[in-house]
Amino acid sequence: MSDINWMKLEEGAHYNALIDLGDEFTTFDPKYSNNKYFSLAHEAYVLLKIDLSAMGGHVARNDAKASIKLYNEYIKDKDQSKLEQARQARLRAPTKIPPFRRFNGVYEKVSLSAFNRGYCRCGQSLVNELHK
Numbered sequence: 001m002s003d004i005n006w007m008k009l010e011e012g013a014h015y016n017a018l019i020d021l022g023d024e025f026t027t028f029d030p031k032y033s034n035n036k037y038f039s040l041a042h043e044a045y046v047l048l049k050i051d052l053s054a055m056g057g058h059v060a061r062n063d064a065k066a067s068i069k070l071y072n073e074y075i076k077d078k079d080q081s082k083l084e085q086a087r088q089a090r091l092r093a094p095t096k097i098p099p100f101r102r103f104n105g106v107y108e109k110v111s112l113s114a115f116n117r118g119y120c121r122c123g124q125s126l127v128n129e130l131h132k
Contacts, residue, residue, distance in 0.1 A: 046093040082104040
């Protein structure tokens with residue numbers, strides 16, 4: 001959502017509909033009775049075997065390619081069984097050490113905690129607050 005705002009794109013003029021992969025891949029975790037959200041890097045690594053961090057960190061072109069592949073593979077055909085298998089695979093897969101832990105919540109003066117107020121140091125809205 002923030003990229004759309006940043007680029008000043010308008011629905012109807014620049015795109016027809018917004019599909020948020022984070023929402024599409026949200027996974028209920030029965031162990032903790034809550035929804036889990038995973039980073040694009042984790043989704044790409046677990047589901048596509050693409051290591052975005054090994055490709056030079058956060059590179060918009062690589063992120064876009066991974067997003068399109070995830071959409072084409074799991075969302076486009078609306079195959080709910082395939083999507084649910086993907087959700088469960090991500091839930092079972094071990095995660096790497098989160099960047100906010102590696103860098104104490106901030107990297108090059110940028111907050112890395114868009115989902116967790118406890119780690120956020122910038123005071124900006126969290127991702128789940130932007131969708132309200």
